[in-house]
Amino acid sequence: MLWTIIVTIVGGAVIGLIGKAVAPGDRTKFPLWLTIVCGIVGMLVGSLLYWVLVGNNNESFDSHEPTWDNVTNGVDWMRHVWQIVVAAVAVIAASILTGRKRA
Template sequence: MLWTIIVTIVGGAVIGLLGKAVAPGDRTKFPLWLTIVCGIVGMLVGSFIYWGLFGSNNGDFDNHEATWDNATNGIDWLRHAWQVGVAAVAVIVAAALTGRKKA
């Protein structure tokens, strides 16, 4: 359980920074903790969207059934792309909710 929390926070920071980088505009000047929250949202929601659209029909592999957080052998680059996209949307929403304006 502790490892899951650590991976989620570190992964959320990475995905959040990537989402912040691909979000349009320069209205994304808010604290790091909010970036990490956007990344965690991106990780979770992006994984579930990917699972619903593409991953749920994957068969068994590596002696286990495909799950929402492990749907393929190796690194699932498409799932990570969905995570970054959702994190970018979360960054845009966070910027709008925090009232950040263009400089």
């Protein structure tokens, strides 16, 4: 349980920072905690969207069925792309909701 929380926070920070970097406009005055929240949202929602749209028809691998958080054998790069895109959308939405202005 503790490991899941640590991975979620660290992964959320990485995905959130990448999402903030690819989001259009200047949003550098964004607080770090909100970036991490956007990254966590990007991780979860991006994984679920990828699973629903393209990942749920994969074949079994390593003697287990694919799940929403483990779709392929190895690193699932396309799922991470989906996560970054969703995190970028979350950054844009958070900046609009918090009244952050472009510089």
